[in-house]
Amino acid sequence: MHVVVCIKQVPDAKNVRIDPETCTLVREGVESIVNPHDWYAVEAALRFRDEYGGKVTALTMGPPQAEEALREIVALGVDEAVLLSDRAFAGADTWATSLTLARAVEKLGPVDLVICGKQAIDGDTAQVGPGLAAHLDQPYTTYARRLELQDGGQLRAERVTDFGYEVVQMSLPAVVTVVREIGDPRMPGLKHKMRARKLEIPVLGAADLNLDPEEVGLQGSFTQVVRVFSPPPRCDREMISGEVEEQVEKLIQLLKEAKVSGL
Amino acid sequence: MDYFLTEEQQMIREIAAKIATEKVRPVRAELDESEEFPWEIMKILAQSDLFGVYLPEEYGGLGGGVLENCLAIEEMARACIAVATTFSASGLGAYPILLFGSEEQKQKYLPVIASGEKLAAFGVTEANAGSDAGGIQTTAKRDGDHYVLNGTKQWITNAGEAEIYTVVAVTDRTKGARGASAFVVEKGDPGFSFGKKEKKMGLRASATRELLFNDCRIPADRLISREGRGFIVTMKTFDVSRPGIGALAVGLCQGALDIAVEYARKRVQFGKPIIAFQAVQHMLADMATETEASRALVYAAARYIDSGAKDISKISAISKLYPTDVAMRVTTNAVQVLGGYGYMRDYPVEKMMRDAKILQIYEGTNQIQRNIIGQELNKEYGRIKETFF
Numbered sequence: 001m002h003v004v005v006c007i008k009q010v011p012d013a014k015n016v017r018i019d020p021e022t023c024t025l026v027r028e029g030v031e032s033i034v035n036p037h038d039w040y041a042v043e044a045a046l047r048f049r050d051e052y053g054g055k056v057t058a059l060t061m062g063p064p065q066a067e068e069a070l071r072e073i074v075a076l077g078v079d080e081a082v083l084l085s086d087r088a089f090a091g092a093d094t095w096a097t098s099l100t101l102a103r104a105v106e107k108l109g110p111v112d113l114v115i116c117g118k119q120a121i122d123g124d125t126a127q128v129g130p131g132l133a134a135h136l137d138q139p140y141t142t143y144a145r146r147l148e149l150q151d152g153g154q155l156r157a158e159r160v161t162d163f164g165y166e167v168v169q170m171s172l173p174a175v176v177t178v179v180r181e182i183g184d185p186r187m188p189g190l191k192h193k194m195r196a197r198k199l200e201i202p203v204l205g206a207a208d209l210n211l212d213p214e215e216v217g218l219q220g221s222f223t224q225v226v227r228v229f230s231p232p233p234r235c236d237r238e239m240i241s242g243e244v245e246e247q248v249e250k251l252i253q254l255l256k257e258a259k260v261s262g263l
Numbered sequence: 264m265d266y267f268l269t270e271e272q273q274m275i276r277e278i279a280a281k282i283a284t285e286k287v288r289p290v291r292a293e294l295d296e297s298e299e300f301p302w303e304i305m306k307i308l309a310q311s312d313l314f315g316v317y318l319p320e321e322y323g324g325l326g327g328g329v330l331e332n333c334l335a336i337e338e339m340a341r342a343c344i345a346v347a348t349t350f351s352a353s354g355l356g357a358y359p360i361l362l363f364g365s366e367e368q369k370q371k372y373l374p375v376i377a378s379g380e381k382l383a384a385f386g387v388t389e390a391n392a393g394s395d396a397g398g399i400q401t402t403a404k405r406d407g408d409h410y411v412l413n414g415t416k417q418w419i420t421n422a423g424e425a426e427i428y429t430v431v432a433v434t435d436r437t438k439g440a441r442g443a444s445a446f447v448v449e450k451g452d453p454g455f456s457f458g459k460k461e462k463k464m465g466l467r468a469s470a471t472r473e474l475l476f477n478d479c480r481i482p483a484d485r486l487i488s489r490e491g492r493g494f495i496v497t498m499k500t501f502d503v504s505r506p507g508i509g510a511l512a513v514g515l516c517q518g519a520l521d522i523a524v525e526y527a528r529k530r531v532q533f534g535k536p537i538i539a540f541q542a543v544q545h546m547l548a549d550m551a552t553e554t555e556a557s558r559a560l561v562y563a564a565a566r567y568i569d570s571g572a573k574d575i576s577k578i579s580a581i582s583k584l585y586p587t588d589v590a591m592r593v594t595t596n597a598v599q600v601l602g603g604y605g606y607m608r609d610y611p612v613e614k615m616m617r618d619a620k621i622l623q624i625y626e627g628t629n630q631i632q633r634n635i636i637g638q639e640l641n642k643e644y645g646r647i648k649e650t651f652f
Binding site: 186191197 | 270275282285307312
């Protein structure tokens with residue numbers, strides 16, 4: 001099994017400010033961390049390897065210093081790491097990012113399973129995992145809390161929903177995003193940490209992935225951040241008081257007045 | 264402070280600190296309350312390769328020495344010395360094999376100890392033999408290709424949980440201290456069982472039980488070194504293990520100081536944070552000074568031992584004596600700084616003060632350490648011919 005885990009280096013959300021002029025994150029002086037959701041992706045990848053054999057390759061797209069994030073997770077026991085870094089990649093939206101990652105996965109191939117965290121804490125889109133599957137033309141599932149390889153080679157995943165969990169089954173190769181219920185990320189190991197220090201991490205650019213500069217980064221992006229702001233309160237609120245029965249009657253009356261369908 | 268640690272030593276510290284903060288600190292109160300053996304944490308320490316930091320690479324270790332062991336112990340002790348003692352006691356059980364074991368014994372036992380797959384323990388103390396190891400009554404009688412052990416060891420750390428025990432028993436009663444020998448006993452050996460689990464003042468997550476030998480038959484090749492070397496094995500083991508107790512004390516002091524300073528900065532009385540009052544400031548200053556002095560002492564002793572020096576008994580005793588006396592003072596004062604809160608079991612310094620006491624007692628009481636230091640001084644100065652007057 002060759003598992004690829006995609007991670008992202010993000011600014012530590014505890015210390016982030018937004019520049020009111022440019023509507024972008026002020027990155028100066030803010031510490032970079034591995035996206036907290038990605039630790040679960042790494043744990044899922046390592047457990048999958050420990051259970052079924054093979055190797056785990058970590059992949060990230062980012063500026064040269066994103067290499068530090070890769071070394072940090074190699075210290076947990078990830079086997080190899082690849083950094084996608086190119087000036088042309090800058091400003092990528094989820095489309096351009098997932099396209100770039102997909103080409104890298106193809107280059108690393110054959111890859112049996114790609115695992116991502118459910119979303120990154122900076123953009124919060126949760127689109128890169130599914131986007132990656134689309135570019136790779138592979139089946140995918142999101143919010144997995146459990147991954148298991150069936151006897152026939154199919155991947156069985158338990159997918160967390162608001163009402164419980166769904167069980168989905170798909171053939172490999174596939175893409176999954178995972179949630180924290182997958183299991184606590186392990187602690188770094190001394191031997192892995194020593195290896196991480198010396199590990200050679202290849203850096204791939206657009207040309208290495210046969211990508212045209214027009215397809216990646218800001219140029220290859222369909223979306224643009226126009227404005228970042230705190231949303232205004234959605235509507236007027238009214239607190240209903242009284243006994244439970246009175247509250248229910250009042251609520252029904254208000255809903256009827258508001259012409260909510262079904263009442 | 265920068266102690267000029269190597270990159271590798273810093274990594275040991277970082278990993279141990281991460282585990283201590285994320286995995287030990289959140290559960291220490293619960294472990295203390297339930298007296299539950301910290302297996303889950305031991306597994307994490309094993310996965311992180313910490314059990315092998317002081318063992319040679321050819322036996323699966325990382326090739327470090329006493330200093331590496333002390334760094335790991337100190338960081339864990341900052342969160343909980345019951346957990347850190349469980350870890351370090353495995354090393355105490357391994358040292359007799361490392362220092363005096365045959366090549367076969369080392370090959371058999373050290374790799375599984377280094378990987379953390381199995382815990383080790385050291386059994387010397389008995390009901391009538393603590394500070395006076397000459398009073399050991401457990402016997403080992405040669406019977407063909409076997410030794411047969413009879414007797415009871417008391418207050419053995421990791422007893423019942425460890426798989427590998429190094430045990431001192433008398434092989435020749437007529438020879439006094441030269442009649443004791445050291446053996447490896449494995450959990451599951453016939454006639455080997457465990458007594459009741461002790462209820463302790465502190466260090467409650469650490470397992471302390473008796474080792475019961477009732478016609479316990481072990482193969483003769485379990486003898487460590489030669490017959491009659493048990494006392495030497497014990498003394499030399501303590502020479503290298505004692506800085507580890509100093510490291511437990513340093514970590515405990517730092518953990519108590521961390522809480523005391525944080526609290527003193529937040530607690531407002533008479534309109535000011537109490538750290539603004541010199542009465543409190545000076546207490547904290549003394550705590551910090553003695554803690555740092557202890558750390559410098561432990562690292563210096565560990566480095567000296569790791570250099571291969573032979574005359575290590577005195578510095579080893581000093582590196583246990585001073586930090587552990589300091590730990591009792593520092594934890595007591597941490598409780599004092601926190602006042603009523605400090606005395607409550609809802610706050611961690613109460614446990615730290617209870618835990619600190621054992622450091623002045625186990626692996627040789629601090630009175631015994633003073634004996635060792637005094638005797639070494641006498642010997643040392645006896646060799647000097649000049650006068651200092």
